[in-house]
Amino acid sequence: KGAPTTFYEAMMFEYIYFMISEHVDSVSARSCGNFDRLFYPYYKRDMENGVSEETLKTQLAYFLMQFVAIGNYWGQPVYFGGTDENGNTNINHLSYVFFDVYDKMNIYNPKLQIKYSNKIPKDFTLKALDMIRRGHNSIVFASEEHIKKSLRYNGEVSEEEIRCADLKGCYEFLVQGSMDTEDQQLNLLKPLEYVLHGGKDGITGELNGLEEPVEFETFEDLMAAYKRQLKHLIDQVIALVNKMEGYMSYINPLPLLSATFPTCLEKIRDANADGGRTNNTYMCLGAIASTADSLTAIKKFVYDEKLITLPELIDALDKNFEGYEALQKMLANDKDKFGNNIELPDSIAEEVVSFACDCIQWKPNSPARGGFWSCGTHIARGAYDLGAATMASPNGRFKGEELSKNLGSTLGSNHKGLTAAVLSIARFDMCRIQLNALIDAAISPSAAKGEDGLEAMYGVLNTFMDLGGQAIQFNMTDAETLRKAQKDPEQYKDIQIRVSGWNVLFSNINEVEQEGFIRQAEQASI
Numbered sequence: 001k002g003a004p005t006t007f008y009e010a011m012m013f014e015y016i017y018f019m020i021s022e023h024v025d026s027v028s029a030r031s032c033g034n035f036d037r038l039f040y041p042y043y044k045r046d047m048e049n050g051v052s053e054e055t056l057k058t059q060l061a062y063f064l065m066q067f068v069a070i071g072n073y074w075g076q077p078v079y080f081g082g083t084d085e086n087g088n089t090n091i092n093h094l095s096y097v098f099f100d101v102y103d104k105m106n107i108y109n110p111k112l113q114i115k116y117s118n119k120i121p122k123d124f125t126l127k128a129l130d131m132i133r134r135g136h137n138s139i140v141f142a143s144e145e146h147i148k149k150s151l152r153y154n155g156e157v158s159e160e161e162i163r164c165a166d167l168k169g170c171y172e173f174l175v176q177g178s179m180d181t182e183d184q185q186l187n188l189l190k191p192l193e194y195v196l197h198g199g200k201d202g203i204t205g206e207l208n209g210l211e212e213p214v215e216f217e218t219f220e221d222l223m224a225a226y227k228r229q230l231k232h233l234i235d236q237v238i239a240l241v242n243k244m245e246g247y248m249s250y251i252n253p254l255p256l257l258s259a260t261f262p263t264c265l266e267k268i269r270d271a272n273a274d275g276g277r278t279n280n281t282y283m284c285l286g287a288i289a290s291t292a293d294s295l296t297a298i299k300k301f302v303y304d305e306k307l308i309t310l311p312e313l314i315d316a317l318d319k320n321f322e323g324y325e326a327l328q329k330m331l332a333n334d335k336d337k338f339g340n341n342i343e344l345p346d347s348i349a350e351e352v353v354s355f356a357c358d359c360i361q362w363k364p365n366s367p368a369r370g371g372f373w374s375c376g377t378h379i380a381r382g383a384y385d386l387g388a389a390t391m392a393s394p395n396g397r398f399k400g401e402e403l404s405k406n407l408g409s410t411l412g413s414n415h416k417g418l419t420a421a422v423l424s425i426a427r428f429d430m431c432r433i434q435l436n437a438l439i440d441a442a443i444s445p446s447a448a449k450g451e452d453g454l455e456a457m458y459g460v461l462n463t464f465m466d467l468g469g470q471a472i473q474f475n476m477t478d479a480e481t482l483r484k485a486q487k488d489p490e491q492y493k494d495i496q497i498r499v500s501g502w503n504v505l506f507s508n509i510n511e512v513e514q515e516g517f518i519r520q521a522e523q524a525s526i
Contacts, residue, residue: 007042036098075110077170108505112128116461133448140171146465171378171436175277192229195222242366261275261276279371282435284382287383287390288349292349297395316392328396334396341416349424361375375432407425407437408440409424440475440520485506486511
């Protein structure tokens, strides 16, 4: 009968589109959009027409319950905030209502994203932070200023497109009407395996890298070899993905989505071809801290202090530290680790990421798509999956253990607290790792108690944003409670955990991942 006219009809319209997109177009709808900006006119009109607010809240609760019932493991995103054409915040009455209903329902899906700037009312920010410290770990803050800078850095987009750019997925963003992809999670630690084994994989023995002698008189020689192996790996990935992406529009054409993109209609091209406003491809750099810490250990203990030779270190890694237990403990417990605002590991991390960006940025993607390559740092569950295929590493990590997540430090190595972690991350050029430059902030519940605790969280959030960070999410849990939940999941089935970019119940993740979050909570309480 035409476009939606009421709040209920607008939500139903979005839900129907979501279902068709997921099950007919076969593309995951990675956002429910800028909810307060899109839906407030319908909400306000209903109120003016005499519909009670309780009725509207009930309708909203039913809408949210649909996504709870679907049980999407990655969570269904919806975002709030941003600014209008006059520079005012989009946060409005519906924003508060939505958070109230969500809080009362005690759900963890949809996951909530806030397009954050200093224009957002402080009381709304404190409301969200208070929900987090009470267990709603499904909330993430993404910097509107970072989004603007990054899109300007890429160019070819108008200021209006930048202002209306959408948050999506975990905490990514893009210009409306675009079809950007994330096709590759790159394990930055793997090229170091190749360096230490003459180009061979440290687990399989296959020659996957450049075949080179393992002879390095200086750390600078080793670092140069690492960069050669890294560039070789990146070049292979780009060539492979470009070939694969050339078939995207044949394997999965998107008629419904394409019909909503003006540029697709103008070009008569599918969104999975080159029909989008932008059609770029992102490579996500994984294990940044694990790599920086490993290179730091080699420089420090092999070349500077000469406590061990490189062949001895390689032998220890090949044997997964069996017979080298004292060495493993020394490497694991060393304090020079990324995320503590320490020059050596932080500068190495900066060098590695900058070099990787040089190898990736602006390279053309598939001719069928007509875009270019850029970088992110989000590897989702790749921290576990890639870690399982990675041999022991010079930072004291055992074979198969998880790698560092996003821009965070390696598990258990952040001994100087959250502020130091923020300062380490601030060294990166965030416009070059633009898509998902995130920090996972673990905070002890005891540190967030009362008004002082809330203000402390608010201070961390704004410091991170002021230093150029893209996104920050909090895990507010204590180790003792998690241990109890591990033993008796039925009694603690509502405990939420923020995993990379989505939210899950603690009882729904495996024991290995549970142990990782317990260790993270233990570290936060120190």
